[in-house]
Amino acid sequence: MAKRMSDKSRIPEGEQADNQIDENLKRIYDNIVEDEVPERFAKLIEQLRDQEEN
Amino acid sequence: MAAEPLPKDEKPLDPRDEIVTHLKPMRAFALSLTRDMSRADDLVQDTVVKAWTNIDKFAPGTNMRAWLFTILRNTFYSERRKARREVSDVDGALTEQISEKPAHDGRLAMADFRRAFEQLPDEQREALILVGAEGFSYEYAADMCGCAVGTIKSRANRGRRRLAELLHLNVNDAMELTDQATLAVISRNPRAG
Numbered sequence: 541m542a543k544r545m546s547d548k549s550r551i552p553e554g555e556q557a558d559n560q561i562d563e564n565l566k567r568i569y570d571n572i573v574e575d576e577v578p579e580r581f582a583k584l585i586e587q588l589r590d591q592e593e594n
Numbered sequence: 595m596a597a598e599p600l601p602k603d604e605k606p607l608d609p610r611d612e613i614v615t616h617l618k619p620m621r622a623f624a625l626s627l628t629r630d631m632s633r634a635d636d637l638v639q640d641t642v643v644k645a646w647t648n649i650d651k652f653a654p655g656t657n658m659r660a661w662l663f664t665i666l667r668n669t670f671y672s673e674r675r676k677a678r679r680e681v682s683d684v685d686g687a688l689t690e691q692i693s694e695k696p697a698h699d700g701r702l703a704m705a706d707f708r709r710a711f712e713q714l715p716d717e718q719r720e721a722l723i724l725v726g727a728e729g730f731s732y733e734y735a736a737d738m739c740g741c742a743v744g745t746i747k748s749r750a751n752r753g754r755r756r757l758a759e760l761l762h763l764n765v766n767d768a769m770e771l772t773d774q775a776t777l778a779v780i781s782r783n784p785r786a787g
Contacts, residue, residue, distance in 0.1 A: 557763035558754050562726040564707045569727035572622035581617055584639060588610075588646045 718753030
């Protein structure tokens with residue numbers, strides 16, 4: 541795929557770098573999102589539900 | 595329709611049941627703010643409790659993740675204000691916390707990238723995560739952060755510029771994408787602002 545850059549008098553500064561940065565951000569972020577949620581949160585929700593009923 | 599009484603054994607749809615489905619992204623967002631997993635989990639816990647007890651303030655049909663993220667970041671900044679004297683010494687925390695996946699296609703070393711990301715100011719990390727990683731629109735992110743759209747754009751752009759600087763991205767990238775003549779133009783192009 542040819543990059544059409546030479547016909548532009550003003551190239552958006554660092555646009556390609558930006559894309560790379562966002563890709564890396566997504567990768568890191570998604571990596572964390574995939575992590576298992578610790579047990580404490582299930583207990584927390586349970587506690588909150590219990591409080592509600594009492 | 596809303597006033598229609600439900601059969602006794604049928605509970606109305608409780609928006610609180612949805613909170614749990616956003617826990618994973620909340621932890622990721624919290625980690626990007628705190629840079630420390632145990633602090634991130636504390637922050638998520640506080641957020642869940644607040645959301646749970648203030649669920650009447652959630653407008654059904656609107657974006658719950660945005661609502662939860664707003665509570666989370668407001669909690670983070672209000673705690674940060676309280677603990678201003680606390681010296682932040684969490685460099686590398688994120689690096690230690692996460693097991694790295696090999697990125698065969700990535701041109702950047704992820705560890706380097708994370709280290710650079712952690713050096714950014716809180717507001718820039720936040721803007722980049724909301725817009726760049728989580729994919730909220732600038733308008734949405736601005737709404738969540740209680741600031742102007744231009745402010746979010748500027749924070750995200752300054753964050754990207756700084757990351758590019760730290761990772762020496764601009765030059766390498768230009769070398770790959772352009773011929774020498776174009777490169778000369780780029781390198782002469784004065785930086786705006």
